[in-house]
Structure formats: C-alpha cells, structure tokens
Amino acid sequence: MLVRAPRAPRPPRAARRVAVLRTATLVACAVAVVLAPFAGPPAEAVNPPRTGFERSGGTRWTSPREEAEFLATVDEESPRVAVDRIGTTEQGRPLDLVRIGAPGPPTPARAARGSVVLLVCAQHGDEPAGREACLTRLRDLAYAKDAATRRFLAGTAVLVIPTANPDGLAAGTRGNGDGTDVNRDHLALETAEGRAIAAVIRDHRPDVIHDLHEFDSTAPYYAKDVLTLWPRNLNTRHGVHREARHLARDHVRGAVEDAGHTSGVYGFWTDPRTGARGRQIAGDGQERILRNTAGLKHAAGLLVESRVGALTDDERDDPAAGRRRRVTSQLTALDATFDYAADHRGRLATATAAARRHGLADTGPVFLGGADNEPPEPGEVIADPPCGYALDAGQYEAVRDELALHGVEARERPGGGALVRLRQPLRALVPLLLDQRAGYELTDGRPVERCR
Known part of the structure; x- marks a missing residue:
C-alpha cells in the first residue's frame, strides 16, 4: 500500500516565483489600458494578447481561430517563443508546438542542458479547461519581465502542445476525427496526434510531462475538485517513479489544496463511508496511456484532472463561474509543476540519466502487466x-x-x-x-x- 508522505511546506523562493508569474500579465494588461494611446512599436509589447475565454469572462471557450491568432501574436511579439507545426490532423487542422525559453526559444540541444517540461493539453476534445490554462501560462511566460521568470526560463525549457486533439475540440468529442482516443495511442501511434506527441518526446527528451484532463464527478465516490496520478507502469525506473509520485502527491496536490480545492488520486471510485474500492477507471499500468508512456521514456509523467460538474449553487446558476474555477485549478497545478521543475532540477536530471543508463546495462525483468498498486500475474513477467x-x-x-x-x-x-x-x-x-x-x-x- 502506498502511504502519502507528509507534505513539506513550499519553499519561499518557489512561492515568490508563482506569485510573480500569476500577477505579471495582470499588471501588464492594466498598464496597457492606460498607455494604449501612446503605445510604440510591438517589439516590447505592452499589451499581451488575451484568449477568447479571458475576454468573455469565461462565458465561452477560446475558439480554434482565436487560438491561431493568439499564438501568431505571441510568436511575433515575444523573442522567447517559437511556434512550430508538428503535424496535421486527419481533417487538416494544424498540430502546434510552442517552445519557450530565455533568452530565446530552446532547441533540443540547448534544452538538454537544463530541465524540459512538456505540457500536453486537450488530448480529449471535450475537456477544454486544461487548454485554456496552457494558453494563459504560455502567454504569461512569454511576456513576463521579472527576473525570476527569466531565471526560470534560462534553466527550464517549456514546451506546450496547446491543443493535442484539434478535430475533437472542434467537434466537442473525446476522440479525434476518426473517433480514436488519442490518450490510448501512445504505443501504436496510429493517429497523427499520437505521432506528433511521440516525435516531440523523442527529440526533446522532457524531464516532466504534464498531461491536462477533466473528469465528471460522481458523489460521494469521486467528488474531489482536482485529481492527480503518476506513471504506475512497473517498468518505470525507481528514481523517475519516485519523482513523479512526489510531484503529483506532494507538490501539485499540496498547491491545489493550499488554494482551497479538494484533491485526490485518480483511478478508483472509493466509498468514503467504508473505504471499499469500487470501479477502476484509470487504466493504471497501461503503457499506451501518456502518463505511463512518459515513465517508460524516463520522464516524470503527471496526469491532472479538474472536475467538470458544478460545486456550488453559484456555479449552477452561472456556468461561467464553474469554467473559471476549472481553469484556475489547472493553472494552480501548472504553477506547482513549474516550481518543482525549477527547485528539483538536479534530482530530476539524476533520475532520468540513471533510467537511461539502466537500459544500456540490459538487466532485470520486463513487466507486461501489473502496476505499482496491482502485482503482475506470473505470466506477465519476462524474468529473463x-x-x-x-x-x-x-x-x-x-x-x-x-x-x-x-x-x-x-x-x-x-x-x-x-x-x-x-x-x-x-x-x-x-x-x-x-x-x-x-x-x-x-x-x-x-x-x-x-x-x-
């Protein structure tokens, strides 16, 4: 049985960095309102772009057209950013990768000298809150002027796939244009979306892969605000597994709870009255799911799920309030991941390097089944x-x-x-x-x- 370790207090330096990042764009936008009539050339943009979600106060999600215009503006105005086309969906929509670093966009070679954090947003087209959080934070990182953000980006390359399933987003469906669940295609790579993500992981070798999703709650068995999960696949090397679990259980859950949200572990419905475990819904050790594929490829994989259903009467009366809460909880989780990547850069590098070296040593069993919470059957272990x-x-x-x-x-x-x-x-x-x-x-x- 896994026992949650006591949560250590967040380091003051990390807390200051999060506070700066959260307020940097708000301050810039406020200044822009005053200075807009006197604005000069866009080389040092005073007025960062806002998403459709932000402009509407959460009454609607950012449209694909608005996303394209938003990314084009960020790409043009911020020297830290490059937007790359990494694929095209079955229906002809672009798959984009945003590279953010300081002083300029990170290349794979330069990213290898520090930490690499990959955000994969909206693999499921009907789970939009994580996508909005990704767009907001990539903009904040691109335009922030404070020294803390510059230091963070000098040592941490941030890669963002803002919409990993554009066809599903356009249709409002979980699957892609063919009805395939992209988050079950990280082994076979039958979809354009899965292939694009695999190529990014291969070329940039991220230390952390943060995968943003949403879930429908079912009270009283599955009613937390935010759920997290790490790679449970037994082939994930010990150091990587330890860092991923620490990130999910202590850093991200700690941050969302400090922000006033409830949190839990994604995977099983549990009866709060008896503690009995019910229906399993997470595909715990399946290697074809991104958080598990991440562990197999020596990254600290993290699944974050925000709750879709209304929490309060206010949210039931005003759906925009619920949407804002969903995005805010995802933003809080992202900030915790950024803090972790910066503050534990050495530990991450040690864990991922050791995992790669273990493969070169060619020792130990390989597991075809099981998970860190479910022992494998005898026939699921290749002992030799x-x-x-x-x-x-x-x-x-x-x-x-x-x-x-x-x-x-x-x-x-x-x-x-x-x-x-x-x-x-x-x-x-x-x-x-x-x-x-x-x-x-x-x-x-x-x-x-x-x-x-």
Whole structure:
C-alpha cells in the first residue's frame, strides 16, 4: 500500500516565483489600458494578447481561430517563443508546438542542458479547461519581465502542445476525427496526434510531462475538485517513479489544496463511508496511456484532472463561474509543476540519466502487466528477457516508422528485416512493442537469445 508522505511546506523562493508569474500579465494588461494611446512599436509589447475565454469572462471557450491568432501574436511579439507545426490532423487542422525559453526559444540541444517540461493539453476534445490554462501560462511566460521568470526560463525549457486533439475540440468529442482516443495511442501511434506527441518526446527528451484532463464527478465516490496520478507502469525506473509520485502527491496536490480545492488520486471510485474500492477507471499500468508512456521514456509523467460538474449553487446558476474555477485549478497545478521543475532540477536530471543508463546495462525483468498498486500475474513477467527481437522484412517495413518515432534503435540486416536489441535507453519499451505476449504490441518479433 502506498502511504502519502507528509507534505513539506513550499519553499519561499518557489512561492515568490508563482506569485510573480500569476500577477505579471495582470499588471501588464492594466498598464496597457492606460498607455494604449501612446503605445510604440510591438517589439516590447505592452499589451499581451488575451484568449477568447479571458475576454468573455469565461462565458465561452477560446475558439480554434482565436487560438491561431493568439499564438501568431505571441510568436511575433515575444523573442522567447517559437511556434512550430508538428503535424496535421486527419481533417487538416494544424498540430502546434510552442517552445519557450530565455533568452530565446530552446532547441533540443540547448534544452538538454537544463530541465524540459512538456505540457500536453486537450488530448480529449471535450475537456477544454486544461487548454485554456496552457494558453494563459504560455502567454504569461512569454511576456513576463521579472527576473525570476527569466531565471526560470534560462534553466527550464517549456514546451506546450496547446491543443493535442484539434478535430475533437472542434467537434466537442473525446476522440479525434476518426473517433480514436488519442490518450490510448501512445504505443501504436496510429493517429497523427499520437505521432506528433511521440516525435516531440523523442527529440526533446522532457524531464516532466504534464498531461491536462477533466473528469465528471460522481458523489460521494469521486467528488474531489482536482485529481492527480503518476506513471504506475512497473517498468518505470525507481528514481523517475519516485519523482513523479512526489510531484503529483506532494507538490501539485499540496498547491491545489493550499488554494482551497479538494484533491485526490485518480483511478478508483472509493466509498468514503467504508473505504471499499469500487470501479477502476484509470487504466493504471497501461503503457499506451501518456502518463505511463512518459515513465517508460524516463520522464516524470503527471496526469491532472479538474472536475467538470458544478460545486456550488453559484456555479449552477452561472456556468461561467464553474469554467473559471476549472481553469484556475489547472493553472494552480501548472504553477506547482513549474516550481518543482525549477527547485528539483538536479534530482530530476539524476533520475532520468540513471533510467537511461539502466537500459544500456540490459538487466532485470520486463513487466507486461501489473502496476505499482496491482502485482503482475506470473505470466506477465519476462524474468529473463531475450537479447533482442528479430523482425523479418515485412514486419520491419510495417513498424519501422513507429520504432523511429519512439526513438527505439533497430539494426537493419543486409538481407532485409532488422534486429532490435534490448540494450538501449528504451529497453523496457522494446518487449512491449515486439513481444507476442504483450497486450498492445506492434508486431510479434522473434526472440533472439544471442545478438551478434
């Protein structure tokens, strides 16, 4: 049983940074109202752009057109920001990546010298509050003038995918344009959305992946304001798992509770009267879910879920008040993640580096099932994994792109096909992709006991 450690008080330095970040744009906007008639060239923009959600006071969500204009403005006006097209959906909508750093947008090589935080927003198109929080915070980071934010961005590259499922957002659906749940496609990579996210993770190697979602509460079993969860997959290395759990349970939950929200662990309905665990809804150890894929790829994965249903009579009478509360709780969680990335940069680097080295050592079992709260069945443990998996020409042709997007190394053979060794940084991912016993394998590779 996992026991929550006592929450340590938030460091004063971190608290000051959060306060500055939260107020920087409000101050800038207030000044802009006064100075607008005297505004000069946009090189040092006085009036940062506002989202459609902000302009409407929460009566509606930011539209796709407004998002495109908002990102174009931030890209043009802030030297810290670059907006990249990383894919196109089935219905032709753009998938964007926003890179934020100081003094300029981070490249993968420069990001590797510090911490990298990736925000993945709106994987489910009918869960918009996290997207609004992402747009707000990327703007705040882009325009803030204070020294604390500049120091933060000098050591931490922030990457944001503001809308990870544009087709679903446009339709108001959980799935993408084909009806596929993007958050169940981080192994097979069958969707344009899943492929784009995988390429970002491969190229930038984030230390933290913060995944923003929403949930429908069911009182009294599942009625918290904010729920969090870390990678439960048993193949997540110990140090990465420890940091991810610490981030979720102590930093993020601590911050949202300090802000007046209730919080809990996402995953099971629990009867508050008896403590009995009910229906499981989280796919705890499934490697195809982003927070678990994050752990397999040596990032501290974090799932944050804000409650959709109204909390008060005021919210029932005024839906905009409920929307504002949902976005505010997501903003609080984001600020806690930023604090954690800055204050624990050394610990994160140590944990992620050790996880990659472990793959090169090629030792230990690989788990095909189970989670940190559910022991695996005997048949779900490869106690003595093979040296690698051989793919014939047809198999390799079918999965070579997916292996490359994951960053899995394959050695092509002169006669066709390839050998995929386990001795590589993503060691545990290889059997999950290629072993016939795995639940979501891409193809059934032939186990090879001795690699030449």
